[in-house]
Amino acid sequence: MGIYEDTLEGLRQTIVKRFSSARALAEYADMNPVTLTRWLAxxxxxxxxxxxxxxDAIGARIVFSDAEEIEPARPRSAFDVAIAKILLEDIEYSDISFSDMARSIGRKEEELKKILSGEEPVPAEIVYQICNQTDQNPKIVMKKAAAKQKGS
Structure with a gap:
């Protein structure tokens, strides 16, 4: 396969592993879901x-075959950093403690801390679950994160 086919296959695998659908990935990356669906098809x-x-939103990177040293894959993108900060702020301003938030979304507290501290990418389902618990609109949160990412 070539780079084009590899990229599309990588996107398909990312959808299966981290998102519930192409639409969820598109919303996470603040793009039109129809556009992504047409690319994948x-x-x-x-x-x-x-x-x-x-x-960039999903933390993908391109590695050239003639690179002398290959750096380890970055754990998450600038978009993940921005969205994690927003979600942490939303949790702080809610009436829900961090440990109660973790329990309410079916995660261990340590796991949620890793995700929101930078050790792991932020899965779309976490964004939706935290937004649901804090009465935030996930689309607005993602747009804020995209704006923060561009501003940094």
Missing amino acids: EQRAPDFEKLSHLL
């Missing part, structure tokens, strides 16, 4: 700038 070729934004 190979009905349209991705625009490089939009594809770059999507790949």
Whole structure:
């Protein structure tokens, strides 16, 4: 396979592993779900700038075969950093303690701390679950994160 096919396959695998659907991934990356669906169905070729934004949002990276030293994969993207900060703030301002939040979304407290502290990428389901518990709109939270990411 070539880079185009590898990229599409990588996106498909990311959807299976981290998101419930292509729509959830598109919303997480603040892009039109129809656009992503057309890319995955190979009905349209991705625009490089939009594809770059999507790949940044999920923490993907390109490794060139002639690289002397390959750095370990970065654990998460600037988008993940921004969304984690927003979610932590939302938890702080809610009436729910961190340990109660972890329990209410079916996660261990240590696991949630890792995700929101930078040790792991922020899965879309965590965004939706925390937003549900804190009465926040996940789309607005994701748009705020995209704006913070661009501003940093």
